[in-house]
Amino acid sequence: MINTTNGMMSPSSSSAANNAQSPGLKTYFKTPEGRYKLHYEKTHPAGLLHYGHGKTVTQVTLAHLKDKPVSASPPAPPSSYSTGGGVRSAAARFLGGSNGSRALSFVGGNGGSKSVSGNGRIGSIGVSSLSNPTGTSNFDGKGTYLIFNVGDAIFICDLNTQDKDPIKSIHFSNSNPVCHAFDPDAKDGHDLLIGLNSGDVYSVSLRQQLLDLGKKLVGAQHYNKDGCVNSSRCTSIAWVPDGDGAFVVAHADGNLFVYEKSKEGAGDSSFPVIKDQTQFSVAHARYSKSNPISRWHICPGSINGVAFSTDGAYIATVGRDGYLRVFDFSREQLICGGKSYYGALLCCAWSVDGKYILTGGEDDLVQVWSMEDRKVVAWGEGHNSWVSGVAFDPFWSPPNSDGTGENVVYRFGSVGQDTQLLLWDLEMDEIVVPLRRCPGGSPTFSTGSQSSHWDNACPVGTLQPAPSIRDVPKLSPLVAHRVHTDPLSGLMFTQESVLTACREGHIKIWTRPGVAEIQSSNSEALLSTSSKDKQLLLSGKVGGNSYKQNNHQDIETGGIENPPCKYKTAMARIHIY
Amino acid sequence: MGAAGSKLEKALGDQFPEGERYFGLENFGNTCYCNSVLQALYFCVPFREQLLDYYTNNKNLADAEENLLTCLADLFMQISSQKKKTGVIAPKRFVQRLKKQNELFRSYMHQDAHEFLNFLLNELVDILEKEASASKSDPETSSPPEKTANGPKTAQANGIQKEPLVTWVHKNFQGILTNETRCLRCETVTARDETFLDLSLDIEQNSSITSCLKNFSSTETLNAEDKFFCDKCCSLQEAQKRMKIKKPPHILVIHLKRFKYIEQLGRYKKLSYRVVFPLELKLSNTVEDADSEYSLFAVVVHVGSGPNHGHYVSLVKSHNHWLFFDDENVEMIDESSVQTFFGSAQEYSSNTDHGYILFYESLATNDKS
Numbered sequence: 001m002i003n004t005t006n007g008m009m010s011p012s013s014s015s016a017a018n019n020a021q022s023p024g025l026k027t028y029f030k031t032p033e034g035r036y037k038l039h040y041e042k043t044h045p046a047g048l049l050h051y052g053h054g055k056t057v058t059q060v061t062l063a064h065l066k067d068k069p070v071s072a073s074p075p076a077p078p079s080s081y082s083t084g085g086g087v088r089s090a091a092a093r094f095l096g097g098s099n100g101s102r103a104l105s106f107v108g109g110n111g112g113s114k115s116v117s118g119n120g121r122i123g124s125i126g127v128s129s130l131s132n133p134t135g136t137s138n139f140d141g142k143g144t145y146l147i148f149n150v151g152d153a154i155f156i157c158d159l160n161t162q163d164k165d166p167i168k169s170i171h172f173s174n175s176n177p178v179c180h181a182f183d184p185d186a187k188d189g190h191d192l193l194i195g196l197n198s199g200d201v202y203s204v205s206l207r208q209q210l211l212d213l214g215k216k217l218v219g220a221q222h223y224n225k226d227g228c229v230n231s232s233r234c235t236s237i238a239w240v241p242d243g244d245g246a247f248v249v250a251h252a253d254g255n256l257f258v259y260e261k262s263k264e265g266a267g268d269s270s271f272p273v274i275k276d277q278t279q280f281s282v283a284h285a286r287y288s289k290s291n292p293i294s295r296w297h298i299c300p301g302s303i304n305g306v307a308f309s310t311d312g313a314y315i316a317t318v319g320r321d322g323y324l325r326v327f328d329f330s331r332e333q334l335i336c337g338g339k340s341y342y343g344a345l346l347c348c349a350w351s352v353d354g355k356y357i358l359t360g361g362e363d364d365l366v367q368v369w370s371m372e373d374r375k376v377v378a379w380g381e382g383h384n385s386w387v388s389g390v391a392f393d394p395f396w397s398p399p400n401s402d403g404t405g406e407n408v409v410y411r412f413g414s415v416g417q418d419t420q421l422l423l424w425d426l427e428m429d430e431i432v433v434p435l436r437r438c439p440g441g442s443p444t445f446s447t448g449s450q451s452s453h454w455d456n457a458c459p460v461g462t463l464q465p466a467p468s469i470r471d472v473p474k475l476s477p478l479v480a481h482r483v484h485t486d487p488l489s490g491l492m493f494t495q496e497s498v499l500t501a502c503r504e505g506h507i508k509i510w511t512r513p514g515v516a517e518i519q520s521s522n523s524e525a526l527l528s529t530s531s532k533d534k535q536l537l538l539s540g541k542v543g544g545n546s547y548k549q550n551n552h553q554d555i556e557t558g559g560i561e562n563p564p565c566k567y568k569t570a571m572a573r574i575h576i577y
Numbered sequence: 578m579g580a581a582g583s584k585l586e587k588a589l590g591d592q593f594p595e596g597e598r599y600f601g602l603e604n605f606g607n608t609c610y611c612n613s614v615l616q617a618l619y620f621c622v623p624f625r626e627q628l629l630d631y632y633t634n635n636k637n638l639a640d641a642e643e644n645l646l647t648c649l650a651d652l653f654m655q656i657s658s659q660k661k662k663t664g665v666i667a668p669k670r671f672v673q674r675l676k677k678q679n680e681l682f683r684s685y686m687h688q689d690a691h692e693f694l695n696f697l698l699n700e701l702v703d704i705l706e707k708e709a710s711a712s713k714s715d716p717e718t719s720s721p722p723e724k725t726a727n728g729p730k731t732a733q734a735n736g737i738q739k740e741p742l743v744t745w746v747h748k749n750f751q752g753i754l755t756n757e758t759r760c761l762r763c764e765t766v767t768a769r770d771e772t773f774l775d776l777s778l779d780i781e782q783n784s785s786i787t788s789c790l791k792n793f794s795s796t797e798t799l800n801a802e803d804k805f806f807c808d809k810c811c812s813l814q815e816a817q818k819r820m821k822i823k824k825p826p827h828i829l830v831i832h833l834k835r836f837k838y839i840e841q842l843g844r845y846k847k848l849s850y851r852v853v854f855p856l857e858l859k860l861s862n863t864v865e866d867a868d869s870e871y872s873l874f875a876v877v878v879h880v881g882s883g884p885n886h887g888h889y890v891s892l893v894k895s896h897n898h899w900l901f902f903d904d905e906n907v908e909m910i911d912e913s914s915v916q917t918f919f920g921s922a923q924e925y926s927s928n929t930d931h932g933y934i935l936f937y938e939s940l941a942t943n944d945k946s
Contacts, residue, residue, distance in 0.1 A: 252913070302913070322857070342870055343855035362855035364787045384781070384788040386853055416852055418783050419922075468868050469861055486922045487783055487851065503922075 029481035031423060034513025041164055042507040044150045056176050056197070057489050058148050058505040062159070063182035063192065063206055065143035065371035145206070147192065149177045150505035154194060156210065159509070171215050172224075174198060181238040181247070182206065190221060190261055193247055195234025198290060199227035201249050203261045223249075223259055229269050229292060230255055235263040236305045240329065241312030250303035250317065251293075257292035264291065273297045281326075282332045296332070297324060305347045309354045314371075316357050323463055324359050324369055336374040338464030341365055343386075347490070351392045351410060356426070359410055360387025366414045368426060368475075376467055378426065382477040385418035389490035389501075395512075396493075398425075413498060419489035421500050422477040481507055585663050585900075588909045592895035593662060600656050601905035602666040609904055610690040611672060611682075613889035614697070616902040617875035618937050619653060620893040621828055627745040628653055645697065646704045648674040665905045690877050690889050691775075691832045691934055698750060698774050705744040750774045752826035755864060758799070760807040761815045767808070770823060773935075775830035775933050782850040783922055786831060786858065786935070794820050794862035822863045829860075829937040836884040845884040849928075851920035854935055856912070871937035878918050879933040889928075892918065 013224060027038040027074045072545040073474025144159040154177050155166035175198035181192045189205040194217075196202075201223040212218045232253035240246040245261040254277070269290040271283045276426035277300045282292045301320025306327070308315050315329045322344055350357055356377075357369040366380030366387055396411035410426040493499075496515045585599060602612040619625055632650035648671040656666055660917045676683045679696060743751075778789040796819045799805045805816035831854075839846045858871045874894045881887020890903040892915060899915065901908045918932045 258820075313914055342857045342859045362853070362857075363783055363859075385785040417785070417851075418788070466868075466870075469859075492939075 003406045014279075022112050025482060029479055029510070031513070036510040038508055039157075039497065039510040039511040040162060042146055042148075042159075042509070043164055044153070044155050044505045045169070046146075046538055056149060056151060056178055056276075057503045059179055060490055060492070060493060060499065060501045061147040061180045061182050061192075062494065062499070062506055063145045063147055064184050065145065065207055067185060073460045103391055127464060127538040142289065145210075146499075146507060147180055147182065147206075148501065148507060149180065152176050153236060154180065155505075156206075157485060157507075168210055169215060170209060171218050172196065173342075175200060179234050179237045181237045181239055181378075186245070188245070188262075193237045193239065195237040195249055197233050199224050199229075199231045199234055199251060199260070201234065201237070203247075221261060223291060224257070229271075230257065230361045232461070233302075233304055234522075238306055238308055238315075241308050241310065241311060248306060248315065250306045251297075254297060254299045254301055254303055254319065256298055256303060256306065256317065258291045258294045258296070262514075263289065263293075266316040269400065292333075296327075300416070301344070304345060306389075307350055307357075310352055311354065314350075314354070316348045316350065318348045318359050318361070320344045322466070324348060324357065324367070325463070326357065326371070334461045334463075336371070336460065336462070336464075338369065338376060339466040339565055341379070341466055341469065346386060347389050349391045349412075351412075354392045356392070356410065358390035358392065358414070360390045360414055360416070360532070362386045364416070366390055366412075366422070366424065366475075375464055376472055377428075378475050379472045380414065380422070380424050380475040380477065382422050382424075382480055383414065383416035383418050383420060385416050385487070387414050387416045388488055388503075389415040391492055393423075393493040393498075395495050413491050413493065415483075415488035415491045415500055419482050419484050419487060419502070420496070421479075421481050421488070421491060422474055423479040424477050426475065440523055583663070584904060585907055589898065592898070594898075597895060597908045598656050598659050598660075599664045599895070599900060599909050600659065600876060601664045601902065603665055603669075604904040605667075605669070605672055606685050607687055608668075608672055609889040610688040610693050611675065612668070612904055613877045613891040613902065614690050614694045614934070615649075615668065615671075616891045616893055617651070617877055617934070618649075618694075618697075619656065620875055620895050621749070621936060621938070623938075624746075624749050624828065625653055625657075627749070629657065630747070643670075643674060644704050645671075645674055645678060645700045649697075649701070661837060663907060672916045687886050688789040689836070689884075690879070694934065695828070696776065696879075698746060701746050702744055705746060706742050709742050710746070727766060747772075749828045750826055750830060752776075752822060752829070753824040755821050756818065757821065758805055758816050758818045760805065761817060763807060763809050763814075765807065765809045773826075775832050777832040777834055780833050780835065780848060780852050781848050784852055786852065787861075789833075789852065790860065790862055795823075820862075822860055823862050825863060825869055825939065827939050829858075829939070831932055831935040831937070833931075833935070835879065835931060835933055845883050847879075847931075849882070849921045849926065849931055850933070851922045851925065853916075853919050856915070858937055869939055869941045871939050873915075873935060874938050875936035876915070876918060876932045877934040877936075878930050880930045882929050889933075890930075900922075922925070 004261075028035045030036075038235070042275075073341060094434070125335045130516045146159050148155055148157075153170075153171040156168040156170075157163070157166045175196040177194050178197050179195040181193045183193075188461070190203040192204050192206045192209070194202045194204070200204075200402045202217060202220040202347060203223070204220045208219050208236040218276055230251050230253065232251045234249055235252050236250040240247055240248065240258075246258060247260050247261065248256055250256045269285055269292055271285070274297045275283065277297075279297075280299075281297045282294055284523040285292065297315055299319045299321045303317050303319045305318045306315060313329060314335065317325045317327070319325075322342065323337055324340075324345060328335055330576050340359070341363040342360045343359035345359050345367075347361075348357055355371055357371065359367045359369065360383075361367075364381075364382070364383045364385060365386060367376055368378040368380070369376040371376070380542065391413055393413060394409040398409040398411075412424050413459050414422045414424070416422070483500045484502040484506060486499060486506070490501045491504045497509055498508070498510045499507060579627055586593060593660070602615060604612060628650050631646075632654055652666075652668050652671050659666075665713070675693075675697075681696075682693065714781045716850055749797045751772050751774055754771050754773055756771065758769075759765070776790075776793065778786075780789055781792070796817050798815065798817055800815040804813035805818070806812070807814045807816065833852060835848045836845045836852075837848055838844070854873065854876075856873045858873070859868055860871070873895075876892040878892065879887055880890060888903075890901065892910070893900045893902060899910045899912050901910045917928070918930050920931045921928050
């Protein structure tokens with residue numbers, strides 16, 4: 001609901017002016033469609049200095065809290081179930097062999113968004129019967145929050161206020177939080193997932209955390225307690241779209257676990273020993289009560305990032321071995337994938353229409369993977385260091401487009417450890433397949449399969465080797481802007497802005513050109529919030545690569561004991577409402 | 578020392594690689610520059626194997642005269658033939674020989690690890706070349722020296738056309754750069770080849786090795802004071818110059834220029850820049866699009882904030898385990914902790930452990946000797 005909250009996102013941003021923290025950095029950048037201006041900055045309290053320097057990498061999750069549900073767990077009316085055929089089949093497939101008594105609530109909203117995604121842009125249709133119920137609200141409408149981890153804490157900021165400091169901090173005594181995810185449509189209140197360095201996982205209600213005055217996690221469901229199922233670091237965590245409370249946790253040892261939040265974490269959840277570390281394998285829990293319900297062994301090294309396609313049918317993973325892998329999630333099958341030019345891949349993201357996947361990694365390249373062609377179709381060259389975050393801009397539409405154009409243009413962004421934000425346009429017609437080298441052109445080295453890169457669609461379930469540098473068309477960035485002084489860890493797009501985050505926990509919010517003017521006259525957009533929120537949250541995951549950290553929790557608790565006073569005032573305000 | 582050894586053995590358990598030895602090296606007072614480089618070279622397996630081969634095939638030479646090559650071979654032999662799997666060895670003879678040979682390394686001052694590596698490799702090459710030319714005059718020799726396939730064709734300074742000898746040290750470390758200069762008037766391209774044993778790269782804050790290599794090969798315009806004498810035009814002309822890698826070496830040694838002379842200060846300063854290096858690397862600045870992949874196997878790390886003091890340690894990958902060598906001490910480390918040696922994103926930081934020399938080995942098997 002970022003787009004419709006109120007006039008808070010006005011251009012008169014005093015916070016952007018005193019940008020003292022980052023000397024020499026500009027507070028705007030230019031694009032063909034106009035200027036992006038630095039609007040707000042968010043960060044952790046100053047007391048928490050870089051004690052854990054380089055130990056944890058900040059990731060950011062955007063969370064939009066809807067109005068308070070009327071009752072705790074309303075079963076979805078069956079009528080809403082049938083609004084989106086694609087969603088239905090995806091959900092039905094997902095149900096698989098597990099318990100069939102799920103209430104598929106809130107699928108209507110997603111059905112709308114799915115139908116929009118065909119042309120790669122976001123329209124304002126898809127009004128859900130479930131959006132904007134007239135029930136009582138706990139908050140004053142500014143229900144969009146930034147959740148980010150720094151050191152041993154999770155911080156929560158209000159996106160739409162000038163306050164730089166968080167309104168809430170949650171400290172973990174056992175291990176550092178390293179990844180998180182939010183589900184706006186969670187039906188029983190538990191909408192926030194947090195993965196720890198120790199492998200532990202929690203699900204909680206974000207609203208409940210905001211209402212609580214303490215500095216500890218409250219009302220949490222604890223999974224993989226003390227790493228009993230898997231003790232390696234959590235690297236990435238995600239709700240299964242329309243998965244009815246199912247979520248996945250990727251670990252640094254190459255395993256991914258599927259959980260169901262409705263189940264108690266207790267019970268025997270042991271899995272058989274992995275016979276071949278290099279082979280993909282899926283093992284299911286022996287007992288129906290077990291949680292996690294399955295283990296996917298994906299690769300020998302770390303899984304650095306995971307991303308679900310919009311409809312939840314596919315999950316993409318990237319890892320230490322440099323491979324992007326795409327799986328049919330419900331069938332637990334490898335569909336396609338391929339290797340980076342060299343080095344590990346660190347991040348991945350889907351286009352809303354599910355046609356393309358972006359990856360970024362240690363070869364400094366942004367890679368565009370086509371699901372149709374099952375291969376890399378473009379390399380973006382422009383970063384001077386590793387690419388740590390990628391995202392399509394689902395809100396951008398090409399200027400002067402009549403909406404029926406044959407050649408679809410995609411806008412995407414990337415951030416790197418070179419402290420730069422790059423924006424790119426991908427127009428598929430413009431990518432020219434480079435001239436093929438003549439056969440036997442390179443006598444020195446022959447890796448064999450690379451020359452067939454453009455010829456054959458590879459069969460289902462096979463991974464492609466690294467393409468040769470000559471075989472992949474190159475893209476140049478539209479914009480390159482140095483946004484922070486520290487290496488970046490992620491980015492995301494919202495209706496009004498681009499958010500960038502650095503590894504050390506500073507977040508900048510850059511408003512799109514012309515946002516303020518549109519906003520004042522755009523009250524009818526309220527109707528479309530459901531589908532927009534959905535899109536927003538699909539892209540609203542700033543994923544970074546967090547390396548294994550040492551056991552340095554509890555080194556300093558000084559900053560923890562004294563919550564910022566702004567937090568208290570913010571809480572007071574909430575209680576008044 | 579015994580305790581540390583057993584700890585490492587315990588950590589590796591039954592995964593301890595067959596026949597491998599992990600020995601710390603004693604420090605004789607500021608000799609960590611030497612120890613860190615020696616460990617990196619010891620775990621450069623093709624180099625070690627060929628040095629040990631040389632040692633066993635040339636035992637009589639070792640008796641004849643001691644030099645740096647025989648001292649290094651002795652040391653490597655000593656390590657590899659230890660009964661125990663871990664422990665500490667004193668590289669006494671080698672360090673003594675080094676100090677005798679070069680007055681630069683004689684003092685107890687802090688020395689530059691890259692300077693030492695460079696000196697050592699060139700010294701080894703010299704010794705091998707001398708031996709080869711000595712045996713050339715001896716008709717009984719069995720192994721005639723090989724000629725380079727595409728080696729430098731430039732005439733020697735003294736005018737005598739000497740066929741450059743390719744020793745096993747060359748085969749491991751030598752690559753060929755080609756320096757292309759294009760005259761902007763007549764468009765003639767002049768290419769000059771030069772050999773290298775390592776690449777010294779300028780570094781930038783928050784960059785990657787890939788980016789530093791790109792800058793190394795980027796086109797540079799020669800103009801104003803710095804014009805190029807074009808042979809065809811017979812005059813000074815503006816020109817464009819770029820360096821490309823004509824023959825990538827089997828072992829790629831990359832030296833990060835972290836010690837920079839600051840004119841205003843009149844002294845060297847250490848650049849603590851964060852320069853990320855991937856565990857796998859490809860060279861894209863080659864003459865041919867070779868796409869040959871390299872794998873990182875050793876990092877010499879400089880610890881400290883200034884150029885004139887500090888410490889050197891090394892990270893070494895052996896049989897898929899990463900080990901941390903700090904003089905006498907050897908520890909196992911996780912692969913992910915390699916990233917703690919990238920450098921600092923901020924100028925003033927408590928982190929002073931910075932990757933200084935990187936050792937990559939080519940994964941291509943068809944260009945080996």
